[in-house]
Amino acid sequence: HLPSLRVQVLIRTIRTARTQAEEREMIQKECAAIRSSFREEDNTYRCRNVAKLLYMHMLGYPAHFGQLECLKLIASQKFTDKRIGYLGAMLLLDERQDVHLLMTNCIKNDLNHSTQYVQGLSLCTLGCMGSSEMCRDLAGEVEKLLKTSNSYLRKKAALCAVHVIRKVPELMEMFLPATKNLLSEKNHGVLHTSVVLLTEMCERSPDMLSHFRKLVPQLVRILKNLIMSGYSPEHDVSGISDPFLQVRILRLLRILGKGDDDSSEAMNDILAQVATNTETSKNVGNAILYETVLTIMDIKSESGLRVLAINILGRFLLNNDKNIRYVALTSLLKTVQTDHNAVQRHRSTIVDCLKDLDVSIKRRAMELSFALVNGNNIRGMMKELLYFLDSCDPDFKADCASGIFLAAEKYAPSKRWHIDTVMRVLTTAGSYVRDDSVPNLIQLITNSVEMHAYTVQRLYKALLDDISQQPLVQVASWCIGEYGDLLVSGQCEEEEPIQVSEDEVLDVLEGLLVSNLSTPVTRAYSLTAIMKLSTRFSSVNRIKKVVSIYGSSIDVELQQRAVEYNALFKKYDHMRPALLERMPIMEKTATNGPTDIAQTNGETDSTILDTKHLPSITHPARRCNYHICFCLAGIPPMTAYNKNGLKIEFTFERSNPSPNIAVITIHATNSTEADMTEFVFQAAVPKTFQLQLLSPSSNVVPALNQGSVTQVIRVLNPQKQQLRMRIKLTYTHKGSPVQDLAEVNNFPPQSWQ
Amino acid sequence: MIKFLLMVNKQGQTRLSKYYEQVELGKRAALEADVVRGCLARRKEECSFVEYKDYKLVYRQYAALFIVVGITENENELSIYELVHNFVEVLDKYFSRVSELDIMFNLDKVHIILDEMILNGHIVETNKNRILAPLLALDKMAES
Numbered sequence: 074h075l076p077s078l079r080v081q082v083l084i085r086t087i088r089t090a091r092t093q094a095e096e097r098e099m100i101q102k103e104c105a106a107i108r109s110s111f112r113e114e115d116n117t118y119r120c121r122n123v124a125k126l127l128y129m130h131m132l133g134y135p136a137h138f139g140q141l142e143c144l145k146l147i148a149s150q151k152f153t154d155k156r157i158g159y160l161g162a163m164l165l166l167d168e169r170q171d172v173h174l175l176m177t178n179c180i181k182n183d184l185n186h187s188t189q190y191v192q193g194l195s196l197c198t199l200g201c202m203g204s205s206e207m208c209r210d211l212a213g214e215v216e217k218l219l220k221t222s223n224s225y226l227r228k229k230a231a232l233c234a235v236h237v238i239r240k241v242p243e244l245m246e247m248f249l250p251a252t253k254n255l256l257s258e259k260n261h262g263v264l265h266t267s268v269v270l271l272t273e274m275c276e277r278s279p280d281m282l283s284h285f286r287k288l289v290p291q292l293v294r295i296l297k298n299l300i301m302s303g304y305s306p307e308h309d310v311s312g313i314s315d316p317f318l319q320v321r322i323l324r325l326l327r328i329l330g331k332g333d334d335d336s337s338e339a340m341n342d343i344l345a346q347v348a349t350n351t352e353t354s355k356n357v358g359n360a361i362l363y364e365t366v367l368t369i370m371d372i373k374s375e376s377g378l379r380v381l382a383i384n385i386l387g388r389f390l391l392n393n394d395k396n397i398r399y400v401a402l403t404s405l406l407k408t409v410q411t412d413h414n415a416v417q418r419h420r421s422t423i424v425d426c427l428k429d430l431d432v433s434i435k436r437r438a439m440e441l442s443f444a445l446v447n448g449n450n451i452r453g454m455m456k457e458l459l460y461f462l463d464s465c466d467p468d469f470k471a472d473c474a475s476g477i478f479l480a481a482e483k484y485a486p487s488k489r490w491h492i493d494t495v496m497r498v499l500t501t502a503g504s505y506v507r508d509d510s511v512p513n514l515i516q517l518i519t520n521s522v523e524m525h526a527y528t529v530q531r532l533y534k535a536l537l538d539d540i541s542q543q544p545l546v547q548v549a550s551w552c553i554g555e556y557g558d559l560l561v562s563g564q565c566e567e568e569e570p571i572q573v574s575e576d577e578v579l580d581v582l583e584g585l586l587v588s589n590l591s592t593p594v595t596r597a598y599s600l601t602a603i604m605k606l607s608t609r610f611s612s613v614n615r616i617k618k619v620v621s622i623y624g625s626s627i628d629v630e631l632q633q634r635a636v637e638y639n640a641l642f643k644k645y646d647h648m649r650p651a652l653l654e655r656m657p658i659m660e661k662t663a664t665n666g667p668t669d670i671a672q673t674n675g676e677t678d679s680t681i682l683d684t685k686h687l688p689s690i691t692h693p694a695r696r697c698n699y700h701i702c703f704c705l706a707g708i709p710p711m712t713a714y715n716k717n718g719l720k721i722e723f724t725f726e727r728s729n730p731s732p733n734i735a736v737i738t739i740h741a742t743n744s745t746e747a748d749m750t751e752f753v754f755q756a757a758v759p760k761t762f763q764l765q766l767l768s769p770s771s772n773v774v775p776a777l778n779q780g781s782v783t784q785v786i787r788v789l790n791p792q793k794q795q796l797r798m799r800i801k802l803t804y805t806h807k808g809s810p811v812q813d814l815a816e817v818n819n820f821p822p823q824s825w826q
Numbered sequence: 827m828i829k830f831l832l833m834v835n836k837q838g839q840t841r842l843s844k845y846y847e848q849v850e851l852g853k854r855a856a857l858e859a860d861v862v863r864g865c866l867a868r869r870k871e872e873c874s875f876v877e878y879k880d881y882k883l884v885y886r887q888y889a890a891l892f893i894v895v896g897i898t899e900n901e902n903e904l905s906i907y908e909l910v911h912n913f914v915e916v917l918d919k920y921f922s923r924v925s926e927l928d929i930m931f932n933l934d935k936v937h938i939i940l941d942e943m944i945l946n947g948h949i950v951e952t953n954k955n956r957i958l959a960p961l962l963a964l965d966k967m968a969e970s
């Protein structure tokens with residue numbers, strides 16, 4: 074057999090490999106050699122082989138076949154074997170391997186070994202990866218070691234205990250007695266790990282927390298000694314005595330002082346001392362100050378101390394070291410709600426951080442800036458934030474834009490300023506603005522009545538420059554549709570009115586329809602805008618032409634709109650002005666976020682906005698919609714008349730506010746091969762009833778059942794008597810007038826009961 | 827607490843990895859590659875703390891090696907930054923001006939040092955002499 078390679082030799086060999094494939098080959102060869110060595114139970118070289126295996130494992134190659142060997146090494150008597158064995162166990166094993174449990178006995182023995190380094194090894198391993206069963210089995214041993222006077226073992230036992238408690242929380246009680254004099258240790262290692270153990274116990278159990286509050290004076294004393302003692306070479310880091318321990322103690326004090334007046338008072342002085350006396354020229358000092366600030370903010374400290382803490386953070390912000398600026402901004406973000414005024418004082422420094430080169434610093438500065446905006450500083454802050462919006466990374470733009478809109482909404486000093494700010498965001502970051510901002514902005518513009526002319530003019534000019542940013546284009550189209558008349562009449566007061574003709578405006582809107590840059594939603598907006606202009610402009614014919622072209626668009630949305638608008642021109646022209654009337658002021662349903670209107674449809678389009686505000690239910694135009702469900706109140710429809718090819722059906726619904734009113738819709742259909750024109754339906758009811766007949770949908774009943782005429786009848790029936798009706802029908806069929814009378818008596822009981 | 831400690835060089839090769847929180851063996855390689863990519867992409871003006879998934883990374887560069895420590899949200903970043911330097915100083919003391927090769931060829935010893943400093947994700951000992959004591963004792967045993 075080839076003598077087993079020494080670890081260094083193997084490493085050197087592997088490093089000579091020039092390709093990944095070559096390396097893999099070498100490793101495979103070595104693994105094969107190691108495997109056969111394991112099979113032969115070679116004791117001499119087992120340690121070396123496992124060490125090699127660990128190196129290869131680190132490179133990413135499988136090493137599971139070495140797991141059992143680690144156990145054999147742990148069981149060996151030689152310290153060098155045990156060392157590698159435990160290391161291997163920690164690196165290669167975890168709870169899920171069956172081999173793991175086999176370690177328990179070895180660890181138990183080693184916890185009681187005569188050599189402290191062996192005991193240390195087993196404590197370390199148990200503390201890193203012991204399973205719950207192992208912890209349960211060995212907790213007693215750990216507890217014993219926690220009480221030993223050997224500081225090397227005591228410190229490790231403390232952290233091992235932390236692991237045991239995490240794995241088996243019920244065992245926490247067991248370690249309580251041993252904690253009694255942990256803090257009287259002189260050894261810093263023990264002190265440090267004891268503080269960690271105490272912290273863990275306090276975090277897990279409110280009872281333990283109250284119990285350990287009595288340690289506050291002792292902790293304060295230890296901290297004081299650390300600060301006041303002179304140079305101590307053992308623990309010195311850049312002139313500060315054991316900063317790691319100081320930080321840990323400060324953290325424990327934070328947990329003990331939180332929510333408790335007495336404890337907080339007991340630590341007030343020492344916190345002030347640390348805050349003022351710590352050397353800040355190096356990172357070490359700042360680490361301690363950072364922890365101090367966090368503690369001051371969390372406990373019930375007096376206001377002077379809190380201001381001191383925030384001022385420390387303010388100084389951090391001016392520090393050249395970017396790490397410190399980062400840490401300061403993170404902390405300020407946490408405290409801005411509770412100590413708002415104190416943080417406000419550092420506003421200008423925070424705003425400067427918007428220009429920092431580090432991404433995380435910029436983000437925090439942005440969040441903080443938004444938190445600090447108020448009615449007094451809105452103009453100045455907005456200038457900075459808009460500048461930031463211009464130059465920041467794309468990842469920020471959406472959040473920044475939303476933040477600006479929110480802030481503007483809350484604190485805008487004037488409507489004009491608000492609109493200008495919105496315009497600025499749309500033009501600089503228009504494509505990053507969130508979808509829900511469009512309906513919000515539309516609502517804002519609608520409600521700023523005196524600014525309509527100014528707004529539409531500015532938006533029009535923005536469109537001339539750039540039509541690629543969809544939210545901007547959508548808002549602009551909507552505005553032009555609504556206020557196009559103000560645009561062409563040149564009514565703007567706020568700035569120089571521009572001269573623009575109806576045709577030019579229509580050119581722009583039509584341009585949006587055909588542009589490749591426009592999304593389907595944008596096209597829908599433009600089409601609707603063009604349609605609205607038909608009641609505001611005089612070039613109705615041009616608009617009619619555009620609308621009819623899109624009646625055959627392959628985009629279904631666009632097609633449907635165009636068809637409906639076409640129908641509006643052809644059959645319901647008398648209703649067009651009312652339908653396309655200017656929008657009324659919308660009521661706000663919520664102070665923040667999208668309004669209810671916007672929430673009806675994830676991708677809002679203005680047709681939905683429009684129809685919700687139409688003069689409503691009595692409008693028969695909506696009733697003729699094929700979307701309507703007939704059996705609205707569960708009352709079955711009935712056939713009232715069926716003669717000579719003319720069939721009239723009644724459908725019912727209960728009018729909710731007044732159950733005495735029955736709302737009946739008649740549907741007249743014609744099965745003959747000729748249209749029935751000049752169709753008029755009339756009805757009469759007995760004296761105890763009242764009847765209201767609304768306008769019919771049309772007066773032509775198309776032949777061959779190709780459509781229907783509908784009309785709504787409202788019957789007031791206060792005495793709840795059986796409903797009876799006499800109807801009269803007149804129409805022209807194939808050139809001759811026709812007239813007929815009929816009685817309708819077969820109303821279903823539910824319609825009048 | 828500390829979730830893991832990695833030493834990775836600029837080419838992305840891991841020189842040391844220690845996990846204090848259970849990470850599946852199969853996932854470690856991906857995690858290490860990801861973390862290193864993140865750190866290598868950082869510019870000089872950017873700070874040493876990176877937000878990564880639901881925890882943070884503290885990294886420091888020494889010549890061609892990056893030392894990256896993954897920490898939980900509640901850990902003091904500046905303190906860990908200091909700890910990394912402490913670790914390097916201990917290595918410097920033991921190896922007399924430590925280099926990447928020293929670490930590679932003495933992986934087990936570096937682990938021993940690390941185990942004396944950090945246990946179960948928390949700091950155990952920061953005094954250099956006390957940290958190196960067991961290792962020096964081991965070395966003496968090996969010689970004899």
